[in-house]
Amino acid sequence: MLAKAENPAATTSFADGTRIAFAAWRVVRRASHQLSALTGALAPSAKDEVFMVDEEQPEVVSDAPVERRSRMPLVIGVVVVLVALGAGGYLWQSHRAAHATTGKVAAVELSKAELYLPLEPAFVVNFRDNDSLRYLQVGVTLMSHDPEAINVAKAADPVLRDGLVALFSNQNFSIISDVAGRQKLQEQALVTVRKVVQARLGRPGIDALYFTSFVMQ
Incomplete structure (x- = not known):
């Protein structure tokens, strides 16, 4: 009788966790680029500053900063959620791998003969x-x-x-x-x-x- 081969559950789960963490990092990186682009788009240009000081358009000057401030928390919240999901997936995979490893008992090599x-x-x-x-x-x-x-x-x-x-x-x-x-x-x-x-x-x-x-x- 041969001893049972080593269970690869721990190695597979670690690889799955690594892929989840890497995917989360890519999402965070992409979100960061989008956030930078959005911030740049929302930043006031020189023309806007001249327009903002125009006394004939007071409503435009007061509304633009409110729109920029309202979008920033939403983008940051999305990034935080993505990071939390990636970390949670990795921890879950690691926890499952640990349980699978401790739950397995090495087989004993027995002889058929007495x-x-x-x-x-x-x-x-x-x-x-x-x-x-x-x-x-x-x-x-x-x-x-x-x-x-x-x-x-x-x-x-x-x-x-x-x-x-x-x-x-x-x-x-x-x-x-x-x-x-x-x-x-x-x-x-x-x-x-x-x-x-x-x-x-x-x-x-x-x-x-x-x-x-x-x-x-």
């Missing part, structure tokens, strides 16, 4: 049963489809053995002497192993634990 790891040598512990001292020998083998989990278990062998010895030596003879008791002990041993692998690999990794030998005296 991988086994015997924990050798077998475990030998003593435990008390009422006033008697009992002896227990257990052979343990781990199984997984995750090669990384097997490697982690190999590297953590001393930690695994310490946890399992503590578990085996804390048993009651009357409980583990029957099948149900041994199955429960087997489940507890698997939980112990998975905790160690989880702490190092970030996932339990081990699929099963088998008792290959189980001797009590």
Whole structure:
């Protein structure tokens, strides 16, 4: 099984955001040129200044500045809106890309075949049963489809053995002497192993634990 390819959502979204920002910049630039042209067209010429001081046309002199002032806020408002739209589009694309990236979990490369790891040598512990001292020998083998989990278990062998010895030596003879008791002990041993692998690999990794030998005296 192959690991899932890296999701290109973050790269695509960043490119989309860049295009939006560039388009907004072009619109702003075009609006700036239009604003400059409009301002130049609205600016009074020398002829207009002479005309403005003509006492015979007072109405024209008073109305022209009002028209220029009324158009300027409208043009500036359009430019501000265009800039805000471009920036908003870029931020939205970036936010969506971040969520898409964090929502994806890297796939684990698993083996189709079952991988086994015997924990050798077998475990030998003593435990008390009422006033008697009992002896227990257990052979343990781990199984997984995750090669990384097997490697982690190999590297953590001393930690695994310490946890399992503590578990085996804390048993009651009357409980583990029957099948149900041994199955429960087997489940507890698997939980112990998975905790160690989880702490190092970030996932339990081990699929099963088998008792290959189980001797009590």
